[in-house]
Amino acid sequence: MILLPGEAIKHSSKTSYKKTEGTLYFTNKRLAWCKLEEQTPTVEILHAHVHTPKVNTSADKTILKVVASTPGSNGEPVEANAPMFVWKQADREAANAERTKFVTELSILSTRRAQAASAQHSSGARPTTQGASAPDAEYGKVKIGAVPASADEIKLRQEVLAKNRDLAKVHKTLVIPGLVPEDEFWSTRRNILETYAIQSQLRKGEASSWLYLSHTIQESGNFKYTITPNVARRIFKEYPQVKRAYVENVPHAVGEKEFWKRFVASQFFNRGRTTDAYKGRDKIFDKCVDEEDAVFRDTGRFDVAFLTRLLDLTRTEEDSVETGNAPDFTMRPSTVDKKLPLIRRFNQHSQLVLQTVLNNKRRQLAEHDVVDKTLEEATLLRDLDALVPEKKVRLSIHDRTQYFASVSKNVPSTGRPLDPDERHAALEIGFDISRPLDGCGNTQRTMQALSQATHRRALQRRPNRIQELQIPEDINGAVAECHGAGTEMLRHLWALLRLPQTLARKEKADKIVAAFDGVVRHIRETIAKAKTMETKHPNLGSMVESMLQPTVESLRAGKVSFEAKMKNVQVA
Known part of the structure; x- marks a missing residue:
């Protein structure tokens, strides 16, 4: 392929486009596809035009679909004309690995595009008042949850994904492969969109810091x-x-x-x-x-x-503590x-700094009723008020021996009830519990030994909760990604299994169960990577394996439950 000035190839792979063999290139400027033995690209997409990469979930083919905008579409994506590239290698794992390289690069471009759109939108020219930033009017009247989603809500979703990396990873795992529809994914996350829409309406005031020119x-x-x-x-x-x-x-x-x-x-x-x-x-x-x-x-x-x-x-003129009667x-x-x-x-x-607050309070203080009420409350002496008779009658019991009448009823018939002096002697404590114990040795050392023994026993019983886990950042991120993907897939699967089965729901559940293998593969790769780092971090592999094992077992249980239900349930 003929390169542009300053262009360098990052990735290349043998693919087919419209049943024609060729090579797919990803450079620092564009995504291009050329036929075999040709130098001119048949498909060319600049980085600025990339919107969303989409992949399939079936095991028979490895397909990449790139949704991008065209020069005449005013920046809007044209999915109908999105090119599709197919890897036809016999080894599906190798084909998926090749596709993942391109998906990762294209996802980064998509995220940067959303961030740039958000920054451009937030820095647009808007009238401001007293130096404060005006609220973002675009999201003030967005109707969140409408099907199909409006253009404003789509922009809002893109900005939320650009600012929430964990949510973007879950979106990439579920929505881009087609496991969960876009609207269904956001239907359970309306609170996130509503919170961001409200935050975008908040006006940012002036900084209250002291102006210092260094x-x-x-x-x-x-x-x-x-x-x-x-x-x-x-x-x-x-x-x-x-x-x-x-x-x-x-x-x-x-x-x-x-x-x-x-x-x-x-x-x-x-x-x-x-x-x-x-x-x-x-x-x-x-x-x-x-x-x-x-x-x-x-x-x-x-x-x-x-x-x-x-x-x-x-x-x-009055006397003061500091100066007395002197000037x-x-x-x-x-x-x-x-x-x-x-x-x-x-x-x-x-x-x-206090100007905005004082303006509102001064309007309230200007009212005579408020001023008079403040003076009345400040000069009122409660001790000089006339005594008002109480409406409630205090309880007064003359014969206090009746306090223990209920206790005496529980005494066996063969026993004798205790008189007040005997009862007082039985309940009396022989030492003052509010003071350190006298004559008991070093009580502080005893308390310290008991605390250490309790702490050691707790560490032995609950090591995962108490001990500090020293996990590298990349491993920790991979573990969180495995947990998030597995939890979201299982949540959607269990919801589908509880509903009456239809053909559409069965197909959707099939896709989710088929995607379990990808999550398990990612878990195994994470555990293997953690074991290779045990020279610097002892027991890291076993630690990560114990953290991810519940997810593996949950995925296995979900798959077994799905297969058992499909055998006993007829699809409507």
Whole structure:
């Protein structure tokens, strides 16, 4: 096959297409099929056009069907024209292994396509309010569970599979081979789709972290700041004066790069720091300093209507624990002037973080009923309230010997009931159980020995639950995949066996039982791989085998039950 510039072949295999022998190639750019002794591809599918690979489950043939989009289909897959490739080797295991190489590569492309579509969809241009990301309107009115599924629900399913690798593996095991229909697979997972649809509607607010511009020192000794559009937007929110200066001066007065250079070198940006890093005066940002000082000096900007009358910040003449009757030294102007810009920054940042919450609460506090109720609850003294007579009558028993009347009835006729003093002596404990035992030796050592013995006994009885299993990541993933595939297949099989048998259900159950062999083969491969790693991980093979043996036995029991029922039940 003639390769494109920069193209390299990853996999190649002898296959037939439309009963014509040829070779199937998978490269880093496309999937191509060429006839024997020809160099020009008859079938060519670029990576960007691949949607879903599908395989058959019958044992007589090994088929791969590639659903892809065409240049004129607006990115939508055309399954009717999907090419089908057949492996005709006599050794079916070798043919399945060859097909698996292509299915794995195509599945990766399908997952990347879904992730790219999700990222493109989430980063699309949408109007935002106050810097918060707008909700995803596409999934707001999706009707989940409709048959057939809508285009929006299909997109939602693809995004869920792209973000949930375990679910994607189960989908690949059940749906792609045709064991379970697509709609039936998602019918039991509607909660996952609904949860994702709700999460896609949630608006992501602004980050509440403190804006800190870090710098790098170049070889010349100069500082270098990197200001991205996101950083610039946060600067505009933290410093409204800078936003106003940017609008007034960029780009007609100064360039954007020069504006940010002057900003990081200005007194407005560097005041409040330990060292004065600004260079001279700047008419743009010195104006920002004056505007900010004027805003903070204006006491009229505080809306005292929202301050509770229980708190009076103007009263500072009373005695305090720290200073006694002496004047308060904590707010002297000479010591606060240098720290005042930093204090203002913290206060302004806190105000921005709490702004959305305070807006709602302030509307509630503005109501007079709420204010009056708050003051009434704060100044109400329960001890001064008039006593209200209780409506309930307390139980009072004068003859308390009747407490043990029921006990005396159970005493044998030949015995004598105990009097209160004898009963008290019989129930009396001779030591204080709330204190350490005296005269019993080292009780702490005894308790430690008992705890260790109990722990050892528990380890001997339940080793799989208590001991920490050191399993490599790839083996652990393979075990989870075997468990997931076996559990899902058995769940569908048992559901089919409990229903009245029809021809369609029997065919579906036949496919599921035939797929058991693939799961068992995967389990054996996982156990064999684990045994080869026992040099680094002792007893790993036996450990993995004990973990997967219940799945093997469950698959065997399901197959036996299916065969027994098929013998005794007539298919309608």
